[in-house]
Structure formats: C-alpha cells, structure tokens
Amino acid sequence: MFTSLSDKLQKYLLPIANKIGENRYLQAVKNAFLVSLPFTMFGSLILALANIPYMERILGTDALAAFQNAIIPIQNVTFNLITIMIVLGIGYSLGESYHLNQIYVAICALVGFLIVTPVSELADGGTGYSLNNMGSMSIFTGILIAILCSEIYRIVVQKNMIIRMPDSVPPMVTDSFVSLIPIGFVFIICFAIQLLFAQTSFGTMNSFVYEMIQIPISRLGSSFPAFLLAGALCNLFWFFGLHGNSIVYNSVLSPIFKSLSLENLAAFQAGEALPHIITEEFAFYFGGFNGSFIAYPVLICIFLFFRKKKDWKKLGEVALIPGIFSIYEPIVFGFPLMLNPVMLIPMLLTPMVSSAISYVFMYTGLCPLCTGVSVPWTTPMVLSGVITTNSLMGGIVQIIIIAALTVLWYIFLKIMYKQSEKQEEIKEA
Amino acid sequence: MKYITLLCSMGMSTSLLVNKMKDAAKQSGEEVTIKAMAKDSFASYDGQTDVILLGPQIRHMYDDLKNKYEAQNIKVAVIDNMDYGMMNGKKVLEFALNL
Structure with a gap:
C-alpha cells in the first residue's frame, strides 16, 4: 500500500x-540572489565584527564608535544596494536564457528600475536617488521591473524590430545598434509606468509594490503556520530524494525571507529593536531548512546508540564529515531516508520541532533574534547560531534543538533497527 | 581519455563523489577527467564532456538534459541512490564508463 501511495505522490x-x-x-530570481550573496555576506560579516558583544570593553567606546562609523560605506554598497544587484542579476540571467546580449538586457533592467524609482532633491541643490529605494524595500519592485524589461527586450528582438548592420561591421558596434530599439521600448514603457503611478496616491511603483505586494506576501510567508508548512514541504521533497531546499526555498521563498533579513539588518545597524523573528537565517539555522537538522541527530544516534549495526556505522563514517558541514545527501540516499516509510515521520517533524523550539526562545526574548548577518550555509551548527544571533544563546538554542531532535530520531531509528533485525532473523532462518 | 561531468544542485555533494571516483580511476588506471558542477553552471560550460551524471536529488531534470544533449552524442544518466549515498566511487565510475 505504501509503495502505491508513494508512487502516486512521486508522479x-x-x-x-x-x-x-x-x-x-524563478531561475533568474534565484541566480540573482546567488550573485548578491557574497556581497551581502561580506557586508554582514563586517557588521557582525563591529558588533561583537563586549567589544567596547576591549577597544573602548570611542574607538568602537569610530570603527562602526568607518564601516557604514561598506553597508551602503552591500545590502543597501541589493536591489541593484538583483535587477542586474535577473536581467543578465534572463538575457542568457533567451540567448540575448546579456549585458544589454541587464543594463536595460537597471535603467528601467531607475526610471520608475523616484529621485529627490538634495540639500546642495543636486538630485539623487535615496539609498532607501535601492535596498530591501524595493526588492519586489526590482524583481518585477527586471523581468518586465527583459521581456520587452526579448519581444522586440524576436519581432525583429532591430536595426541590421552589414556583416562587415564589428560585432561590438552591431550589438549596440541592435539594442537601440529594444532600449527605446523599455524607456517608453517604464516612463509610462512611472507616470501612471504618479497619478495614484502611492506616488511611485516602489511604494505601491512595497505596500500592496511585498508587505502582504512577507507577512503571509513569514507567518508561523506558513513557515511550518514550507518546512514540511521541503522535507517531503527530500523524502522522495529531490532537492527540497533548491525547489521550495531557493527559487520561491528566498526573496521573501531575504527582504525580512535585510530589514533586521538595517535595524541592527541602527541599534534598534529587530522587527522579525522569521528571516532567512532563522530558516537556515533555526527553522530546519538545512541538512544539519537531520544529519546531526542521525549521526549522533548512529555513533552513540547503534554502533553495533555495521551497515549504519559504515554509512556514518561516509556521512560524518559532509554532515558536519550541512551536506546530508549521503544520509538521504545511503541510509536511506529516501522512500523509507518509517523515516517520513521524523523528516516531517524535524522542521516543526526545531522551528517551534527556536520560535519560543526568540518570542520570549530568551534568545536574541537573528540580526540578518549571514554565514555560508555550510557553517557548522552552534557556530552558525552564535554568529547569526550575535549571541552565545543562539548556539545554546541550537544545542537544545539538536538534543530534542536526537530523541525524536532515536525513537524512529530504534523502530527501523528492530525491523531490520527481524528481517535478518528471517533470512538466517 | 573520457570526460565525465557530475551535476547536482550546488556542485557540493557531487564534488565529494568526484574525489572518490578519481581515487577509483587511479587504482584501475583509467584515463578519465571527472568534474563536479552546479546544474545551473553547466548550461554555460564550454569544456568537453562525454557523460553527464545527475545526482539523484535533481533527477527531475533528466528528461530535459537528455533531450538537449543526447543529440550531441553526450550520454546522460542518473546516479543510483545507494551508490550516491555511500559515495561508492568505484561503482559510479564503472557505471559511467559502461554507458
């Protein structure tokens, strides 16, 4: 019965x-976020460095304040410009997938975004874009505009509305003429969008998208029930041996959680109270969207309680080092967790248990919230908890989570152990 | 010389297997070049490959890749779950060479 059900689900x-x-x-959005990742990670690690607890006692308050001021430009060009990176990344990636000239599509997307984004008068009489419109508040506008501009570019090129050059003209020159008409269309349509929103009470597309799309989607996506559902769905994909994180998280959820992280980061930088419990780092290092939450408890169980079972121990040796760094494919496919009915229950419960424990600790204030500082996803547990919350409590909460999950997995591994013992007895008899 | 490329989501877990496969190749004296790559980077990869092996976690891409690359005489296959999980470099290498 189980096989037919799982066959159906797999279908x-x-x-x-x-x-x-x-x-x-979704691919383009995912690639764009991957492109922005090293920049925001660098910026956030510098920010974490400037905010190490008790640093003022070592450096002195003045020196620390001077250092914190000195790094503001780094924050500005990393997470406060993330929308620029996202827009360029989406344009580039869509340009690639449509076999267009990537850099032109990317710049078109950027220009389109800058057309709809409001400019303000500066104190010295000049005009400027506000950094507020280049960071987390404009991410959704940036995504929509970048896709729109890339599509306009593609449609115009595919309709063959381009200026042809004789073959003797060098390719660089041809490319810039080919892009002329598509760019014109991008300009006209983005200006129309800008004029249209100027007529509404929102004033700009950025504030319309922020209030009407980004906030509602973020609220929904970061609500606790939706978060639990997403975690369970991610592991359901893994149960069928498919890369749940890449399918559920990277392409669909990352814009939502990343923008929440950046809002926390801005508050952290300003020394204000952090607004969100659920952020990207919460998902990765507390909420269970990470192979470690299964690798650690399973490996602990194997090495502490099931050493006698030879095939498990052998798998444990293969899976240990990758497991410490959150790579748990050996356990999924080798143990296997995949399509193993007994293992489905703890797989689905793991993200629920870990996010419930973390949520309680953070909601009650026993553990500080994630500051938005990010680390590479292969960072071992405890270390990732300490860095992302800027507090030892983050590491302690992770240890509590792993302990609870070890109990959970022990129960189900014991069932599996007994089953396999019975099968071996039958074989021997 | 045979060129084998392993693809997975980020190129992380396949790179573990690649090391094991290289060890196996050294022992049996096979002339092979083995690489691991993130699935998204492969589209723009212009190096040589004779065989594409997919990590089982991205096997949903098998049909698309097969349609795309078999015409170019590149063999496409999904690595067996168990061999992948146990990082059995020797078996996966044999599998790739016998395709």
Whole structure:
C-alpha cells in the first residue's frame, strides 16, 4: 500500500519539481540572489565584527564608535544596494536564457528600475536617488521591473524590430545598434509606468509594490503556520530524494525571507529593536531548512546508540564529515531516508520541532533574534547560531534543538533497527 | 581519455563523489577527467564532456538534459541512490564508463 501511495505522490512531485526548476523567472530570481550573496555576506560579516558583544570593553567606546562609523560605506554598497544587484542579476540571467546580449538586457533592467524609482532633491541643490529605494524595500519592485524589461527586450528582438548592420561591421558596434530599439521600448514603457503611478496616491511603483505586494506576501510567508508548512514541504521533497531546499526555498521563498533579513539588518545597524523573528537565517539555522537538522541527530544516534549495526556505522563514517558541514545527501540516499516509510515521520517533524523550539526562545526574548548577518550555509551548527544571533544563546538554542531532535530520531531509528533485525532473523532462518 | 561531468544542485555533494571516483580511476588506471558542477553552471560550460551524471536529488531534470544533449552524442544518466549515498566511487565510475 505504501509503495502505491508513494508512487502516486512521486508522479505529482516530479513534474512540480521540474516546473519550478525550469521556470525561467524563478531561475533568474534565484541566480540573482546567488550573485548578491557574497556581497551581502561580506557586508554582514563586517557588521557582525563591529558588533561583537563586549567589544567596547576591549577597544573602548570611542574607538568602537569610530570603527562602526568607518564601516557604514561598506553597508551602503552591500545590502543597501541589493536591489541593484538583483535587477542586474535577473536581467543578465534572463538575457542568457533567451540567448540575448546579456549585458544589454541587464543594463536595460537597471535603467528601467531607475526610471520608475523616484529621485529627490538634495540639500546642495543636486538630485539623487535615496539609498532607501535601492535596498530591501524595493526588492519586489526590482524583481518585477527586471523581468518586465527583459521581456520587452526579448519581444522586440524576436519581432525583429532591430536595426541590421552589414556583416562587415564589428560585432561590438552591431550589438549596440541592435539594442537601440529594444532600449527605446523599455524607456517608453517604464516612463509610462512611472507616470501612471504618479497619478495614484502611492506616488511611485516602489511604494505601491512595497505596500500592496511585498508587505502582504512577507507577512503571509513569514507567518508561523506558513513557515511550518514550507518546512514540511521541503522535507517531503527530500523524502522522495529531490532537492527540497533548491525547489521550495531557493527559487520561491528566498526573496521573501531575504527582504525580512535585510530589514533586521538595517535595524541592527541602527541599534534598534529587530522587527522579525522569521528571516532567512532563522530558516537556515533555526527553522530546519538545512541538512544539519537531520544529519546531526542521525549521526549522533548512529555513533552513540547503534554502533553495533555495521551497515549504519559504515554509512556514518561516509556521512560524518559532509554532515558536519550541512551536506546530508549521503544520509538521504545511503541510509536511506529516501522512500523509507518509517523515516517520513521524523523528516516531517524535524522542521516543526526545531522551528517551534527556536520560535519560543526568540518570542520570549530568551534568545536574541537573528540580526540578518549571514554565514555560508555550510557553517557548522552552534557556530552558525552564535554568529547569526550575535549571541552565545543562539548556539545554546541550537544545542537544545539538536538534543530534542536526537530523541525524536532515536525513537524512529530504534523502530527501523528492530525491523531490520527481524528481517535478518528471517533470512538466517 | 573520457570526460565525465557530475551535476547536482550546488556542485557540493557531487564534488565529494568526484574525489572518490578519481581515487577509483587511479587504482584501475583509467584515463578519465571527472568534474563536479552546479546544474545551473553547466548550461554555460564550454569544456568537453562525454557523460553527464545527475545526482539523484535533481533527477527531475533528466528528461530535459537528455533531450538537449543526447543529440550531441553526450550520454546522460542518473546516479543510483545507494551508490550516491555511500559515495561508492568505484561503482559510479564503472557505471559511467559502461554507458
């Protein structure tokens, strides 16, 4: 019965995974966030360095304040310009997937974004864009505009509305003429959008999208029930041996959680109270969207309680080092967790247990919230908890989570152990 | 010389297997070049490959890749779950060479 059910589920999940994996726009958004990752990570690590607890006692208050001021430019060009990186990344990636000239599509997307974004008068009489409109508040506007501009560019090129050059003209020159008409269309349509929103009470597309789309989606996405559902869904994909994080998280959820992280980061930088419990780092290092939450408890169980079972121990040796760094494919496919009915329950419960424990600790203030500082996803547990919350409590909460999950996994591994013992007895008899 | 490329989501877990496969190749004296790559980087990869092996976690991409690359005489296959999980470099290498 289980096999037929899992066959059926697999029949539905594979095409979904394929659709999401192959969706051009989701792919482009995912690639764009990957491009921005090293920049925001660098910026956030510098910020973490400037805010190490008790640093003022070592450096003195003045020196620390001077250092914190000195790094503000780094914050400005990393997470306060993230929308620029996202827009360029989406344009570049869509340009690549449509086989267009990537750099022109990317710059078109950027220009389109800058057209709809308001400019303000500066004190010295000049005009400037506010950094507020280049950071987390404009991420959704940036995504929409970048996709729109890339599509306009593609449609115009595919309709062949381009200026042709004789073959003897060098390619660089041809490319810049080819892009002329598509760019013109991008300008006209973005100006129209800008004029249209200027007529509304929102004034700009940025504030319309922020209030009407970004905030509602973020609220919904970061609500606790939705978060639990997403975690369970992610591991359901893994149960069928499909890369749940890449399917559920990277392409669909990352814009939502990343923008929440950046809002926390801005508050952290300003020394204000952090607004969100659920952020990208919460998801990765507390909420269970990370192979460690399964690798650590399973490996602990194998090495502490099931050493006698030879095949498990052998798998444990293969899986240990990757497991410490959050790579848990050996456990999924080798143990295997995949399509192993007994293992489905703890797999689905793992993100629920870990996010419930963390949520309680953070909601009650026993553990500080994630500051938005990010680390590479392969960072071992405890270390990731300490850095992302800027507090030892983050590491302690992770240890509590791992202890609770070890109990959970022990119960189900014991069931599996007994089953396999019985099978071996039958074989021997 | 045979060129084998392993693809997974980020190129992380396949790179572990690649090391094991290289060890196995050294022992049996096979002339192979083995690489691991993130699935998204492969589209723009212009190096040589004779075989594409997919990590089982991205097997939903098998049909698309097969349609795209078999015409170019590149073999596409999904690595067996168990061999992948146990990081059995020797078996995966044999599998790739016998495709």
